[in-house]
Amino acid sequence: MGVLSMDEGRSDLAPLVDLREVDETQVAVVGGKAAHLGVLSRIDGVRVPAGFCVTTTAFRRVMAQTPSVDELLDQLSRLDPDDREAIGTLSAEIRRSIEETPVPGDLAAAITGALAGFGAEAAYAVRSSATAEDSPTASFAGQQDTYLNVVGPQEILRHVSRCWASLFTERAVVYRLRNGVDHRAVRMAVVVQQMVFPDAAGILFTADPVSGDRRVATVDAGFGLGEALVSGLVNPDVFTVRDGEVVTRAVAAKHRAVVAVPGGGTREVAIDPQRQEQPALTEAQVVRLVRLGRRIEAHVGRPQDIEWCLVDDDFLIVQSRPITTLFPLPAAGDQGNHVYLSVGHQQMMTDAMRPLGLSMWQLTAMAPMLEAGGRLFVDAIGLLASPGRAGFLEMVGKSDPLMRDALQTLLDRPGFVPTTPVAEGGPARLPTGGASIETDPTIVTELVERNEASVAALRRDIATVTGTALFDFLLEASEEHKRILTDPLTMQAIMAGMEATWWLNDRLYEWLGEKNAADTLTLSAPGNITSEMGLALLDVADEIRPHPEVVAFLRGVEDDGFLDELPKLPGGATARDAIEAYLDRYGMRCVGEIDITRPRWSERPGTLVPVILDNVRLFEPGAARRRFAQGQRQAREKAQEVLTRLRALPDGERKADETERMIERVRTFVGYREYPKYGIVSRYFVYKKALLAEAERLVRAGVLTEREDVFYLTFQEFHEAVRSHRVDHELISQRRDEFRAYQALTPPRVMTSDGEVLTGAYRRDDVPPGALIGVPVSAGTVEGRARVILDMAEADLEAGDILVTAHTDPSWTPLFVGIAGLVTEVGGLMTHGAVIAREYGLPAVVSVLDATRLIRDGQRIRVHGSDGYVEILP
DSSP, rough: OOOOOTTTTGGGGGGGEEGGGGEEEEEEEHHHHHHHHHHTTTTOOOOOEEEEEEEEHHHHHHHOOOOOOHHHHHHHHTSSSHHHHHHHHHHHHHHHHTTTTTTHHHHHHHHHHHHHHHHHEEEEEEEETTTTTTTTSSSOTTOOEEEEESSHHHHHHHHHHHHHHHHHHHHHHHHHHHHTTGGGOOEEEEEEEOOOOEEEEEESSSSSTTTTTTEEEEEEEEBBBBHHHHTSSSEEEEEEEEETTTEEEEEOOOOOOEEETTSEEEEEEETTTTTTTSSSSSSHHHHHHHHHHHHHHHHHSSOOEEEEEEEEEEEEEEHHHHHHHHOOOOOOOOSSSEEEHHHHHHHTOOOOOOOHHHHHHHHOOSSEEEEETEEEEEHHHHTTSSSHHHHHHHHHHHOOOOHHHHHHHHHHHHTTTTSSSOOSSSOOOOOOOSOOOOOHHHHHHHHHHHHHHHHHHHHHHTTTTOTHHHHHHHHHHHHHHHHHHHHHHHHHHHHHHHHHHHHHHHHHHHOOOOTTTHHTTTTOOOTTTHHHHHHHHHHHHHHHOOHHHHHHHHTTOOOOOOTHHHGGGGGGHHHHHHHHHHHHHHTTTTTTTTTTTTTTTTHHHHHHHHHHHHHHHHHOHHHHHEEEEHHHHHHHHHHOOOOOOOHHHTTTHHHHHHHHHHHHHHHEEEEGHHHHHHHHHHHHHHHHHHHHHHHHHHHHHTSSSGGGGGGSSOOOHHHHHHHOOOOHHHHHHHHHOHHHHHHHHOOOOOETTOOOEEOOOOOOOOSSSTOOEOOEEEEOEEEEEEEOOSOOOOOOTTTEEEEEOOOGGGGHHHHHOOOSSSEEEEOOTHHHHHHHHHTTTTEEEOOOTTTTHOOOOOOOEEEEEETTTEOOOO
């Protein structure tokens, strides 16, 4: 048929194009669905119903002839996605305007002429094909309309208009608003295809959409047109295929089907009772269909969601799109088995990271890390196959019991994990602290002084380095960064505090039946930089509280320039000095601080204002000093109580002496557990300021549009941009879109190289029915109002509230001083939130699956911090 153009030589202006001449480079002209159909039509052995596409050129013309839509789109873009009433009203008005606009005469003639080539009175499917549809990061499945069995040129023209209008269905508008897609950036093409009248139809997923396993395909099948399945009219037959063999099948009773009606349209019909429980496909047909799906998947390079029809024992493909809900796989580089563990679950930051953040963490990490879906993973296959596997599993279990259970599930399967070590150079080894060290507080002092000297030297040396020399400098600095992190003395100090904690909990439970005794014994332990940070913000509030005009001013702060305005107010200079002193010490911190691209408190000091105001409102002067002293007193009293009880036991003096030495050891070293992260983030802020200065030079040179563009380049790409004074702006735009899509994905704790996601489970029967199980990390029981908060900046807490969130890194610590308990979805016994909860004496349960979904904001809950579960109260 060729390109049916009214403007030869300008293919982008062609109003019609044959599907066989379309490919993925023409999405902007034909939309995602048509582009995919064009690709499919050229795959050997894949049959696609013939047809043509009414391109976005025609859509633009119609929109230009409907000027009233412009103002309506402005109004639509300003709506909240939850304002369904306003969205419904506006979108209906836009659709009505488009449908009432006549198809231009020359375009109508072109469509009618194209139909004549296929048969003017034949039946057709008229289907939307939006430019944002069926992309690798957002499928937009079901967001626009499809019309089946449309007969006659006039009906086809009417349904083309309806497809254009369906770009503004309420569900499509809400989808775009939630995914940050500009309404004007999306255009609508329309596919017109010869109608297929199938014996059976359905959907093929070339990867398991639930588990993510890429080796498993699932087939849903029913009689007649696929609309019966899509609409939920009938339950489908479901087949599961692995390695070319049907491994499970469930045949449903199919009472109804949707079929085409002579003269146009479709209708529901009853299935003959004798056929209702017959499978819609034979197993041989299922295997053949999956083989066809694998061919399509291999051609396009990613798992597919495929709509198919069976006609006379032959399969036709009517749509194929990426399965966008699957978490992407790290690139393995080989065909062997791999087990990927989430770095984010260890670092208490499971959000997506931008490319510069990913590559900087990889550059400074102590282990090789792989990127997928905007997150980092480590491959544990070597450790799982090594003689040290038991120690590795024990270490993982202390950090994240769900991750350990997921790994055990995998180990229980024969054949996936090799039985001999796979790591090069011998079996993989676990990081350890090596030989034990004396219980000497000067060790911690020396380590802190070493780090401070290193950061000071970094600031001094980096100040004069620019251009490509900066990147060479940073490569050298990353080696120093790793040397500090792997300092044997640092590892020994951290392990000394952790092992003392475990010893106390294990022995005191064995000897006294005391659960989690170390939680109280470590209250207000000295030298914890993170807990000091939270208390220091109480001191800032003490400086501000006496000045009502400053407090009133801070309540109205909307930007980060407020520090310059403060000195104009009575007491404002004192307030500014207090905040700036706090930022000098802690301003390198922020939510998600392992991502160098995240704005630091020093860059956005306004982030701290709501927390400061809460401290002013909820606390009396001197609260920080009193809280720390109270913790010290409780720890001291607990130590005396435990030692007294131990001495009353058989062999009590020995047990008491050992315990007393271990209490001294835990209080000497447990606070240092938080310092290395502070050192990392301190160095990161130095790196960031130097990199942003370099980005600013590129902006002044006209190479970049804005300096934050470099966040979407890797460290190596940034280096090349500085060297060549060139960047790929299209790549930056693509990376922005990918990052937005990755933000919507939930990263798995454990994932195999087959793509299977393993969640893990708690295997306990000692909790009340309906309770949410997690990891007990800070003793005590507390009841209160749940505040489900996903963004620290939106926190609105009252005294006695229980914070429920996905994860907390050290930047959340200022909130901890004002809450009564903590529940998180991610975490373990020695992760930051757990350590600080114990420091502050907050009952806490972490690693509670789906806590932010299962607990509603405002509900009353009871947190059992000693037993590891949460009750939702009536």
